[in-house]
Amino acid sequence: MEPKALVKAMVEFSSKTLLLSRRxxxxxxxxxxxxxRTKVEELQEKVDKHAEENEAWKKEKEEWEVERKRLATWRVRCLDSExxxxGRIANLEADYNDIKEKHDGLKGELEDLKSCIIQEHINGFQKGVRQAPFFYENIDGNDVSFDVNKDVVDGVLIDEAESSPEGDGEKEALDADAGSNEVVTEGSEQKEA
Structure with a gap:
């Protein structure tokens, strides 16, 4: 090949190469x-999806924040109430202890008063026994048949323990005391004071 043809072929191929490279x-x-574009569209879809998720998370976070604040206020209220x-329980326990002490004191005082009442009844009975010989000459006040633990039921002198509801319900007459304890109030002479 000739150099001219070679140069011509080179120039021709170089222009074809240039056209081909541009193409x-x-x-x-x-x-x-x-x-x-497709990549950008795919990435844009991912970005949009991420933005939606981010918004949903923000809303959920706000809701949880509101719930946390509400629970925190309830917690504070509960702690205050507790x-x-x-304090109220401590006051009630103190009041209970005071009332219990007063109750125990009153219970002891009640027992003392019961004892005093019983003693006053015994003393009153003894006064009545002492006054009976004074007003009625035929009654002996020192007779052993005058017993505070005995009572007259249906015209018979019986022991109170036998007539109590705790007993067996049978009332036994005391034969020895029945005849000597009849007191006649009508027609008996009174001492003149």
């Missing part, structure tokens, strides 16, 4: 643009 370059750019109730 390949434009195809490559178009392919990149289309490929990047402190108040503990």
């Amino acid at each position: 390949v370059g434009s195809l490559y750019e178009r392919e990149l643009k289309e490929g990047s 402190e108040k109730l503990k």
Whole structure:
């Protein structure tokens, strides 16, 4: 081959190469643009999805924040109520102890008063026994048949322990005392004072 033909072929191939490279370059750019568009669209979908999730998380976070604040205020209220109730319980326990002490004191005082009442009844009975011989001459006040533990039921002198509801219900007459304890109030003479 001749040098002129060689140069001519080189120039021709170089211009064809240039055209071919431009054509390949434009195809490559178009392919990149289309490929990047699809990539951009995919990435944009992911970004949109992430933004939606982020908004949902923000809303949920706000809801949880409101719930946390509400629970915190309830917690404070509960703690305040607990402190108040503990104080009230302590006061009630102190009041209970005071009332219990008063009750125990009153119970002892009641027992003392019962003893005093019983003693006053015994003393009153003894006064009556002492006054009977004074007003009625035929009654002996020192007679052993005058017993505070005996009573007259249906005209018979019986022991109170036998007539109590705790007993067997049978009333036994004391035969020895029945005849000597009849007191006649009508027609008996009184001493003149």
